[in-house]
Structures are given as C-alpha cells and as structure tokens.
Amino acid sequence: MSASSSSTSSSPAVRRRYAIVGLGSRHELYQDAIEVAHAAHAELVAICDVNPGRIEVARQRSRRNGAALPRAYIAPEFEALLREQRPDIVIVTTSDASHHDYLIRAMEAGCDVITEKPMTTEADTCRRILETQARTGRRCRVTFNYRYSPPRSQVKDILMSGEIGDVLSVDFHWLLNTHHGADYFRRWHAQKRNSGGLFVHKATHHFDLVNWWLGAQPVSVMATGKREFYTPAMAKRLGLSGPHERCHTCPEQAKCGFFLDLAGTAKLKSLYLDHETHDGYWRDRCVFRPEIDIEDTMNALVSYNTGATLSYSLNAFNAWEGYTVAFNGTKGRLEHSIVESVYVNGTETVQGGVAEDGVKIRVIPLRGGGYDLQPWSAAGDHGGGDRLMLEDIFLPERPADKYLRSADERAGAQSILVGIAANRSLQTGA
Ligand SMILES: NC(=O)c1ccc[n+]([C@@H]2O[C@H](COP(=O)([O-])OP(=O)(O)OC[C@H]3O[C@@H](n4cnc5c(N)ncnc54)[C@H](O)[C@@H]3O)[C@@H](O)[C@H]2O)c1
Structure with a gap:
C-alpha cells in the first residue's frame, strides 16, 4: 500500500x-x-x-x-x-x-x-x-446511489420522524419501460450466470432501499417470476418474422420498435461496436432471442426482523418507468411515487432522470386529512443522487450523515440475498 x-x-x-x-x-x-x-x-x-x-x-x-x-x-x-x-x-x-x-x-x-x-x-x-x-x-x-436521491432521502427522513408510526407493511411496485427495461435483454444481463437475473441485478437497488428505509433486516422470501414478453413468440405477435441475431444486421430494423442503432449512436459505437472484435461483446442482441434465461415479470413477499412485510413487484415491459411505494404504519400511511424519463445505458440520456412533476410524496394520518409534501430535489443522474454519492465517496472531510447513506458489504449482502433467495424460490417453488 x-x-x-x-x-x-x-x-x-x-x-x-x-x-x-x-x-x-x-x-x-x-x-x-x-x-x-x-x-x-x-x-x-x-x-x-x-x-x-x-x-x-x-x-x-x-x-x-x-x-x-x-x-x-x-x-x-x-x-x-x-x-x-x-x-x-x-x-x-x-x-x-x-x-x-x-x-x-x-x-x-x-x-x-x-x-x-x-x-x-x-x-x-x-x-x-x-x-x-x-x-x-x-x-x-x-454504491447504492438510489439512497442519495433527494426524494428517497426525504422518505427516509419522514419514516425516521415517526410521522406514520411503526411500519407494519410495504407495497412496492417498480416498472421498467420498453426502452430501459428492454436493454437488460440485449446483453450480458440476459443470462442469470452473468447478472443473477433482474431479482439480483436490478432489484438489489429496491431491496436495499427497503432495508435502509425500514432500518430492518430481511428474514424470509417467497417469489414468483416468468418471462412472457421478451420471447420468440412475442416477436411473432408483434408482426416480426424473427427473432434475429442482433439489431446491427437485422433485416427487420425498420419495423421493429426495439431496434437499437449502435452504428448510428456515436457513444454506443465508440464504446461497444468499434471494439467487439476483441471480445465478441454484442451490445444489441435481439431482445426476443430464445436463449434469454431471466424473468421479465417478478413478484416477491419478504418478511423483516421488525415484523414488517414487503409486497414487491418488478415488471420490465411497461408503458412508463418508475415506481409506487406505500408504507402502512401504526399512525398513518406514506405514499410515494416517481415517474422517470426515458433512459438507455451508454447514450446521452440521463439515468434515473425524473419526469416533469414526476415525484409525489403524500402522508395520510389514520385520523384527519392527508397532505402532499414538496419533494426534495437536485439535478443530475438518478435524480441528483449520483453527485451527492460521489461527494460522499471522494471528499476527504464529510459531515456526519444522519441518514447513514454510505453502504458497506453487509448492506450489499442483505440486498442481494433477498434476490438470491427469490431466485431460489422460483426454482424450488417454496
Ligand atoms: N448504480 C447504477 O445505477 C448502475 C448503473 C449502470 C450500471 N451499474 C453497474 O455497473 C457495472 C457495469 O455496468 P455497465 O453498464 O457499465 O456495463 P458495460 O458492459 O458497459 O461495462 C462493463 C465493462 O466491464 C468489462 N468487463 C467485463 N468482464 C470483465 C472482467 N472479468 N474483467 C475485466 N473487465 C471486464 C467489459 O469489457 C466492459 O468494459 C454493473 O455491475 C452494473 O450493475 C450500476
């Protein structure tokens, strides 16, 4: 050293x-x-x-x-x-x-x-x-950057304040649209041996958020999952003769709504297409090809050491991208949702960018009327979370963080083990 x-x-x-x-x-x-x-x-x-x-x-x-x-x-x-x-x-x-x-x-x-x-x-x-x-x-x-996005820190702040009491259950539903969501089916993520499937690769963010929001440890998981959209049969239903090998050489580029233009997108070309002779990494494999082995529709029920339960879903072919989450507490309910803007990895689009008026935070006490809160905000990728996270990583002197957003190997383990247990539940049916 x-x-x-x-x-x-x-x-x-x-x-x-x-x-x-x-x-x-x-x-x-x-x-x-x-x-x-x-x-x-x-x-x-x-x-x-x-x-x-x-x-x-x-x-x-x-x-x-x-x-x-x-x-x-x-x-x-x-x-x-x-x-x-x-x-x-x-x-x-x-x-x-x-x-x-x-x-x-x-x-x-x-x-x-x-x-x-x-x-x-x-x-x-x-x-x-x-x-x-x-x-x-x-x-x-x-680097769980989602923790640093201001509205998600705000949710943590509300839960820490005791406003809705003790959280007994959470309903959390994450939607990926057919731009970002489809992208997981184009490359290495599409094989579980590379990514653990979306229950691990993607849901690690979501399970970490719940673990961190609740300050709780997951103890049991039951799950279901299937792939019914990114399939050869769906290519036919969409009027294609494919699936084909990849977008770059696809004879049906003009007709397919999932065409990714590697040659025509400067960043994707310079990062991937220009260098695929070295390792055969094709960034634009057909999203309908048969050898994909990850799910596009997933549900999980998770219980926590605090007694709280989570009902979670992840869907990768949706009409919009973002999520809804609701916390049911002993004093009231907290509802939060984000609609994200369109993003494709490796392009100039902003990852996790928030759509205009896309954030909602509402508290509904058990007695009395509900009220909306002005969402905290910041500019940049992942709703401003990436910049805040980088400051937390790289600045030598950092103020104490009352939200404890810096995540270590235990947080890393606790989030992926929910997804790994969910994958096991898919295999065993238990
Ligand atoms: N936190 C987030 O929001 C976020 C967003 C995007 C990606 N990621 C994560 O970042 C990581 C990279 O994702 P990406 O989109 O940049 O993927 P990518 O495919 O664009 O890049 C991966 C790079 O790793 C190289 N590589 C692969 N295997 C290697 C090995 N064994 N040894 C050395 N190099 C190897 C590849 O050649 C490639 O250059 C993934 O783990 C992904 O989950 C996180």
Missing part, C-alpha cells in the same frame, strides 16, 4: 490513489469524478478491462479530462496492477458476476474497495467477500 493509504480519513493535501477495473459506460462516472470534480483529493493511477479497445477509450477520456494518463492493464494483469501501482482503492465496475473476484483480490492486496451494485450474484461469492473483508479489515463500499 502507498504511504497515503487510510481506510477512514485522508488529508486534503494527499491525493488518494484509485484504480478502476471495468471500463464500460458506468465507470465513466467514477473516472470523471476522480479526474475532474475531485482531482484535488484523488488520482486515477491505473485502469483495467478485458477489452483493449475500451482501455484506449478510457485513456482518451483521461486526455480530455486533462489528467495524467493512468497505467493500462489487461484483465489477466490485474495482480501486476496491484503490485506495481499500489492503489489505495480499487473501484469495480465490471459486469456483475466478476465483481467478487476483483473485490477479493484487491482486499487481499491491502486495498479498500468500492463496488457497483450488485455486490455479487451468488450466495457463495457473497460469503467469500464477507469473509475476506472481515479477515483483511479493508473497507468495502457498495
């Missing part, structure tokens, strides 16, 4: 040494934070990916950011990266099923780690991360 290493604090004069592994669209947030917004406290010393093309794109990004070029390592050289660059912190933004491998190796080498959600996809790899963290004492942080 470098002399600047510290897991709890650092002097503003010292720039902490970061490495990023996984250089797809999500990593850009962290690279820019290190090289631009937080360059006074942070430096990017190394980058790593399986794809040499995306490594070069990330180096070009450093040039544009006016930063020193990070040293580049191809994935099998990760041990050399750790040995030669001695990062203080490794940020893991690879596809989900490979997170654990980098987290464990980095902690073993004495680094703190920051991982994108989901922390991992399986119970066994989750246990290994927890064991490694406990043995090495390194800090493991899971």
Whole structure:
C-alpha cells in the first residue's frame, strides 16, 4: 500500500490513489469524478478491462479530462496492477458476476474497495467477500446511489420522524419501460450466470432501499417470476418474422420498435461496436432471442426482523418507468411515487432522470386529512443522487450523515440475498 493509504480519513493535501477495473459506460462516472470534480483529493493511477479497445477509450477520456494518463492493464494483469501501482482503492465496475473476484483480490492486496451494485450474484461469492473483508479489515463500499436521491432521502427522513408510526407493511411496485427495461435483454444481463437475473441485478437497488428505509433486516422470501414478453413468440405477435441475431444486421430494423442503432449512436459505437472484435461483446442482441434465461415479470413477499412485510413487484415491459411505494404504519400511511424519463445505458440520456412533476410524496394520518409534501430535489443522474454519492465517496472531510447513506458489504449482502433467495424460490417453488 502507498504511504497515503487510510481506510477512514485522508488529508486534503494527499491525493488518494484509485484504480478502476471495468471500463464500460458506468465507470465513466467514477473516472470523471476522480479526474475532474475531485482531482484535488484523488488520482486515477491505473485502469483495467478485458477489452483493449475500451482501455484506449478510457485513456482518451483521461486526455480530455486533462489528467495524467493512468497505467493500462489487461484483465489477466490485474495482480501486476496491484503490485506495481499500489492503489489505495480499487473501484469495480465490471459486469456483475466478476465483481467478487476483483473485490477479493484487491482486499487481499491491502486495498479498500468500492463496488457497483450488485455486490455479487451468488450466495457463495457473497460469503467469500464477507469473509475476506472481515479477515483483511479493508473497507468495502457498495454504491447504492438510489439512497442519495433527494426524494428517497426525504422518505427516509419522514419514516425516521415517526410521522406514520411503526411500519407494519410495504407495497412496492417498480416498472421498467420498453426502452430501459428492454436493454437488460440485449446483453450480458440476459443470462442469470452473468447478472443473477433482474431479482439480483436490478432489484438489489429496491431491496436495499427497503432495508435502509425500514432500518430492518430481511428474514424470509417467497417469489414468483416468468418471462412472457421478451420471447420468440412475442416477436411473432408483434408482426416480426424473427427473432434475429442482433439489431446491427437485422433485416427487420425498420419495423421493429426495439431496434437499437449502435452504428448510428456515436457513444454506443465508440464504446461497444468499434471494439467487439476483441471480445465478441454484442451490445444489441435481439431482445426476443430464445436463449434469454431471466424473468421479465417478478413478484416477491419478504418478511423483516421488525415484523414488517414487503409486497414487491418488478415488471420490465411497461408503458412508463418508475415506481409506487406505500408504507402502512401504526399512525398513518406514506405514499410515494416517481415517474422517470426515458433512459438507455451508454447514450446521452440521463439515468434515473425524473419526469416533469414526476415525484409525489403524500402522508395520510389514520385520523384527519392527508397532505402532499414538496419533494426534495437536485439535478443530475438518478435524480441528483449520483453527485451527492460521489461527494460522499471522494471528499476527504464529510459531515456526519444522519441518514447513514454510505453502504458497506453487509448492506450489499442483505440486498442481494433477498434476490438470491427469490431466485431460489422460483426454482424450488417454496
Ligand atoms: N448504480 C447504477 O445505477 C448502475 C448503473 C449502470 C450500471 N451499474 C453497474 O455497473 C457495472 C457495469 O455496468 P455497465 O453498464 O457499465 O456495463 P458495460 O458492459 O458497459 O461495462 C462493463 C465493462 O466491464 C468489462 N468487463 C467485463 N468482464 C470483465 C472482467 N472479468 N474483467 C475485466 N473487465 C471486464 C467489459 O469489457 C466492459 O468494459 C454493473 O455491475 C452494473 O450493475 C450500476
């Protein structure tokens, strides 16, 4: 470890040494934070990916950011990266099923780690991360950016205030539209071995929100799930002769409402299409192809150690994107909903952006009339949550956070284990 290493604090004069592994669209947030917004406290010393093309794109990004070029390592050289660059912190933004491998190796080498959600996809790899963290004492942080979005912090604030009393049950329904929702069926997410399915990959955000909102631990899960929309049969019902292999070469591009134009979208072309010869990663596989094995319609019933219960659903082919959540408490009910704007990963659209007047927060006491609250707001991705989270990660001196939004490996585990248990429930029927 470098002399600047510290897991709890650092002097503003010292720039902490970061490495990023996984250089797809999500990593850009962290690279820019290190090289631009937080360059006074942070430096990017190394980058790593399986794809040499995306490594070069990330180096070009450093040039544009006016930063020193990070040293580049191809994935099998990760041990050399750790040995030669001695990062203080490794940020893991690879596809989900490979997170654990980098987290464990980095902690073993004495680094703190920051991982994108989901922390991992399986119970066994989750246990290994927890064991490694406990043995090495390194800090493991899971970037649950949804916690930082102002309306979701506001919900936490209302629940903490005791306004609706003790929460006995929660109804939570998340809708993905056929832009963002369809995108999970185009690439690596569409196989459970890569993503854990949407119960893990996507719902980790939602289960974490409930765990954090309630300050409770999940204890049991029952689930159902199916895929009935992103199927070969649906392609036929929509008047296509397919499914076909991918959008880029699809003979029915003009007729298909799910066509993704990799060649015609500059960002998608430069990040994915231009580099697929290296690794065969097609960003635009047909959403109706038969080999998809994740669900598009899911329901779960979760019980918590506080006695609260959660009724949850996730649907990936909806007419609008966002969610409704209601907390039923001993003194009243809290209703909250968000309608999100259209987003496609890897394009210039804003992720988790909120539609005009898209946020509603209403409290209805058991006696007396209900009232609407003015939603807290901030600009940027995930309703302003990403910027606040980056400040929490990168600023050396941070005020105490009464909402406890920074998430560690235990929060990472508790959210994915709900999804992993839900997947098991789908398999066993129990
Ligand atoms: N918090 C959020 O809101 C949010 C949003 C988007 C993505 N994410 C998460 O970020 C991660 C990356 O997602 P993305 O959309 O950028 O995906 P992506 O496919 O665009 O990028 C993944 C990158 O990792 C590289 N990679 C894959 N396997 C690797 C391995 N074994 N070793 C090294 N490099 C490897 C790929 O070549 C690619 O460059 C995922 O875990 C995803 O869940 C989180």
